[in-house]
Amino acid sequence: MTATPSTVVNVGADLFADAVEAQAVPAARVDWRPPMTGTEDDLVAVAADPLRREANERALAAMLDVTATLVDVAPASEVLxxxxxxxxxxxxxxxxxxxxxxxxxxxxxxxALEGLVDDPEDAVPLFEAGTSVSLEPCHHRSAVGPMAGVVTPSMWMFVLEDQATGRRTYCSLNEGLGKVLRYGAYSPDVLTRLRWMGDVLGPLLRAAVRGADDVDVTGILTQMLQMGDEAHNRNRAGTLMLLRDLSPAMVTSGFDAADVAQALRFIGGNDHFFLNLAMPACKLALDAARDIEGSTMVVAMARNGTDFGIQVAGTGDEWFTGPAQLADGLYLGSYGPDDANPDIGDSAITETAGIGGFAMATAPAIVRFVGGSVPDALATTRRMHEITLGENPRWSVPVLEFQGTPTGIDVTKVCRTGILPQINTGMAGRVAGVGQVGAGLVTPPAEIFPKALARLAELSRGRADARTPA
Structure with missing residues (x-):
């Protein structure tokens, strides 16, 4: 007589487990998936690389060792x-x-803001000719930009520094939501706001930052994750803590009281203001892990609205790109999927560092903005642990027993499991001038990770050949 098993382990599809449980036998389900198609040989080559384990430990440790401090606010012409x-x-x-x-x-x-044209629509021939203008990624200048990420010489930038090394990163000031430049809007009110930010807000913030005690941005990030923010699409607590640190110096800066009051109202009424500090703080940490030979850790994820690209610690400044994806989420007013542009912005640097979509469990209220459910938010954070090298002990998730956020996306783990990084994002209108149309959830195009893996495998094989006697 055959004994009934006390439990069954089901690997992969749930069909067998469902049938077993229907017969009152417990089944332990293992969510196993085959590696991404065509990656098997490259996975073997990278796994055999003797540098990989130590390189990844160094990359993760270097990233976690960084503390970002807000040290200045200045025009891009000056600092970039x-x-x-x-x-x-x-x-x-x-x-x-x-x-x-x-x-x-x-x-x-x-x-138009820089005075190159009087009317924004007159700029099209200027960019089509390309003789008097040039385009360059923010990342190539140690900077990050949300959504379109456009930075011009007169825009004021937050300046963050790792005071242990002196390395710096930069980001523009946040305009708010809706019809703003970073979402592609260019109406007169957009330009009026930008000019006020350049004439009043930037100089006032510079005086406040220089006159205040050091603003520990990493410390604020640590606190805000305990207060319901995930630092990508929810920054309410972070913005208020920044105001707490800077308000006294703003009030005593000597600026006109009406200008100070307007600035305080603007920042206090813009829950996303702290995002433009969270992003360069994440970049500052991740840049510490760049150029570590043999490391498979992702150090940047970024989108320009057409392409989605990643950079990896062990492959230098090379970009691995694929088509940007359309987010799945909630739309404003009468807008729908046909109105939305594919994913755009450098703000996925937050997920690259282990917050944002990776920390959705710490900010379950975010689902009201980007869609999904609270169980989805918890499951997302748990799932991201499967593709990362470790946890960030600074950034913990109370509802998950203060487990550190999943940190250090590993190209090999993504290729081996097929699990893609989860990003929560705003959605810009696909037509220039429209502005924001919604917010949602998105993942990178799957093919960029095998591309990065193939390059890592090529480098690994090259090192192996160099070690082999002729």
Whole structure:
């Protein structure tokens, strides 16, 4: 007589487990998936690389060791060396001919802001000719930009520093939501707001930052994750803590009281204001892990509205790209999927560092903004642990027994499991000038990870050949 098993382990599809449980036998389900198609040989080559384990340990440790401090606010011409006609943008490199609607709209607004044209729509021939203007990714200048990510010489930038090493990163000031330059809008009110930010808000913040005690951005991130923010699409607590740190110095800065009051109202009414500090803080940490030979850790994820690109610690500044995907989420007013542009922005640097979509469990209220459910948020954070090298002990998730956020995306784990990084994001209108149309959830195109893996395998095989006696 055959004994009934006390439990059954089911690997892969749930059909067998469902049938077993229907007969009152417990089944332990293992969510196993085959590696991404065509990656098997490259996975073997990278797994055999003697540098990989130590390199990944070094990369993760270097990232976790960074503390970001807000040290200044200054024009991009001053801190990035941007000259007239030079524009930065989000994502991997791209030219005007392939630029998405929101990126084009942001560039058109930037051209008018800099006085290159009187009307933003007159900027189109300027960019088509390309003789007096140039485009470059923010990442290539140690900067990050949300959504279109357009930075022009006169825009004011947050300056963050790792005071142990002196390394710095930069990000523009946050305009708010809706019809704003970073979503591709360029109407007169957009330009009026940007000019006020350049004439009043930037100089006032510079005086406050220089006159206040050091603003520990990493410390604020640590606290806000305990207060319901995930630091990508929810930054309410972070914005209020920044105001707490800077308000006294703003009030005593000597600026006109009406200007100070307007600035306080603007920041206090813009829950996303802290995002533009969270992003360069994440980049500052991840840049510490760049150029570590043999490491398979992702150090940047970025989108320009046409392409989605990643960079890896062990492959230098090379971009691995694929088509940007359309987010699945909630739309504003009468907008729908046909109105939305594919994913855009450098803000996925937050997920690359282990917050944002990776920390959705710490901010379950985010589902009201990007869609999904609270159980989905918890499951997402748990799932991201399967593709990361470790946890961040600074950034913990109370509802998961204060487990650290999943940190250090590993190209090999993504290829081996087929699990893609989860990003929560705003959605820009696909037509230049429209602005924001919604917010949602998105993943990178799957093919970029096998591309990165193939390059890592090529480098690994090259090192193996160099070690083999002739």
């Amino acid at each position: 060396g941007l000259q007239r006609g030079e524009f930065l943008h989000a994502g991997p490199p791209i030219g005007w001919e392939r630029a998405s609607g929101p990126l084009r709209g942001g560039l058109m607004a930037g051209a």
